[in-house]
Amino acid sequence: QTFSEAWVLTKKHFLVFLALTILIFLIGSIPSGSQYADYVKLLMENGGTMTEEMLMATAGPVAQIKTSIATIICSIIQSYFVLVLYRLTNDAVKGADVNLADRLKGGIHGFIFYLLTSFALSISIFIGTLACIIPGIFLGVRLWFAPIIAALHPERSFGDCFDQSWKMTKGHFWKLLLLGIVLILLNILGLMCCCVGVVVTSIISYFVTIIAY
Secondary structure, eight states: OHHHHHHHHHHHTHHHHHHHHHHHHHHHHHHHHHHHHHHHHHHHHTTTOOOHHHHHHHHSHHHHHHHHHHHHHHHHHHHHHHHHHHHHHHHHHHTOOOOHHHHHHHTTTTHHHHHHHHHHHHHHHHHHHHTTSHHHHHHHHHTTTHHHHHHHOTTSOHHHHHHHHHHHHTTOHHHHHHHHHHHHHHHHHHHHTTTTHHHHHHHHHHHHHHHHO
């Protein structure tokens, strides 16, 4: 039923969510795309011959630092649009008006709060994963909804987002774990469809996540 409802909403609001999802993907691809473009440019300028200087220019320490900085900047920008996407998805699930322009203008409200919550969740999962993987999976499932709560309720406190997610997922761990696995497999299937399908499966995943929330 969850996936059926998500599919109906995906079809109903497809163009709006398609544009926003593609934008998020494009922003995320900027750092690696820029590095590859530099490599191709240098390769063409040198007649297709790779030199040590070219290798250092595209893959050396300086190049890696530039790419890392670009990745951080793009991740922050990307997070803003993910926040907007969460709020739009919630509007659609609740049957409210889905207005991309209004959400883009109002997205800045609570953005830093959402960004910090997402970052804290990522750190928690990373640390848990280092501890034999299983704790990372456990924390990922139990705290799954913390960033969503931060996105939809910026008036709440930082700790309350995690506490609320912990309470909401209590007794539903295995169902949510299975749901997460299904969403991962769904997006892998989307990638296999010439990578274009992952745009559609990503939209469905957002709807499924908000419906589950």
